[in-house]
Amino acid sequence: MSLQINTPYAPIEKINWVGLAEKEIELYIKREDLSHPFISGNKWRKLKFHLLHAETQEKNLLVTFGGAYSNHLLATAAAGAKYGFQTFGFVRGEKVENLVLKMCAVFGMQLAFVSRENYQQKDALFTSHFGSNPHALFIPEGGAGDLGELGVAELLAEKYFQENFTDIICSVGTGSTLRGLLMGIQTQQLNCKAHGIVVLKGAEKMEELFQDYPSSAYALHHQFHGGGYAKANKDLIAFIHYFASQTGILLDQVYEGKMMLGILALIEQDYFKPKSKILAFHNGGIIGLTGIL
Numbered sequence: 001m002s003l004q005i006n007t008p009y010a011p012i013e014k015i016n017w018v019g020l021a022e023k024e025i026e027l028y029i030k031r032e033d034l035s036h037p038f039i040s041g042n043k044w045r046k047l048k049f050h051l052l053h054a055e056t057q058e059k060n061l062l063v064t065f066g067g068a069y070s071n072h073l074l075a076t077a078a079a080g081a082k083y084g085f086q087t088f089g090f091v092r093g094e095k096v097e098n099l100v101l102k103m104c105a106v107f108g109m110q111l112a113f114v115s116r117e118n119y120q121q122k123d124a125l126f127t128s129h130f131g132s133n134p135h136a137l138f139i140p141e142g143g144a145g146d147l148g149e150l151g152v153a154e155l156l157a158e159k160y161f162q163e164n165f166t167d168i169i170c171s172v173g174t175g176s177t178l179r180g181l182l183m184g185i186q187t188q189q190l191n192c193k194a195h196g197i198v199v200l201k202g203a204e205k206m207e208e209l210f211q212d213y214p215s216s217a218y219a220l221h222h223q224f225h226g227g228g229y230a231k232a233n234k235d236l237i238a239f240i241h242y243f244a245s246q247t248g249i250l251l252d253q254v255y256e257g258k259m260m261l262g263i264l265a266l267i268e269q270d271y272f273k274p275k276s277k278i279l280a281f282h283n284g285g286i287i288g289l290t291g292i293l
Helices: 042-056 071-083 099-106 122-130 146-155 159-163 176-188 204-210 234-247 256-268 286-291
Strands: 012-014 026-030 061-066 086-092 110-114 136-138 167-172 193-198 218-221 277-281
Touching (some): 042 061, 042 136, 042 176, 061 122, 071 086, 071 099, 099 286, 167 176, 176 218
Parallel strands (some): 026 277
């Protein structure tokens, strides 16, 4: 087997939003959500080098972790089916049924529900189930780790970054996408700042994940979590509806809705200087909307 993983289709679109011209701000969105219906967004990026590593190490079983609505589990299941790997997912919490997990099963992923306590011991879970299987590969939750970050960093070598964006922004869960963007900025010597809209409540200690980058290179924004991870209030849902009606772009309620709401709030607050050229990353997750629309 020789894997050929092509660069996904992910165009850049300009957002024409009321008030941007007055603020002298240009806002663009990188449509990573269009890369694949199930391996969408940063999941393509973060899985790429894990898959190549699996091939190099002659592994045929991808073992990973996620919550009951995990885009990463679905992406891994679909990628495994596409590239000829078996897949197994440890699911956090009590046994449930939903569209995401049903689709994981359609793509051939075996699932095991584990308690939230046991879920924290991922190395032990892997060892107890697959320690004697030399063909099983451990993939961190969310496709995180050095290999996942490398896939995101590779993104910034693409030609559109010659357009000199002043700020690039992504939503932040595990922090690996933002770290990958910072790696790419550093490698490509780009003159822009990275921002992360954190979707977790009380995650201020996350700053420790970025200590190897200069504090001037990035900013974490903690005020837009909307009550906590996966929590969506009526204002956020109303914004998602309105944004779609004005732009034709769907945002999910867990990550990208909060990110875009945060970006527009920061612009309104004059956080960004006039003449700023901002690029936001839409990293998919749209299937999660099935639970709220």
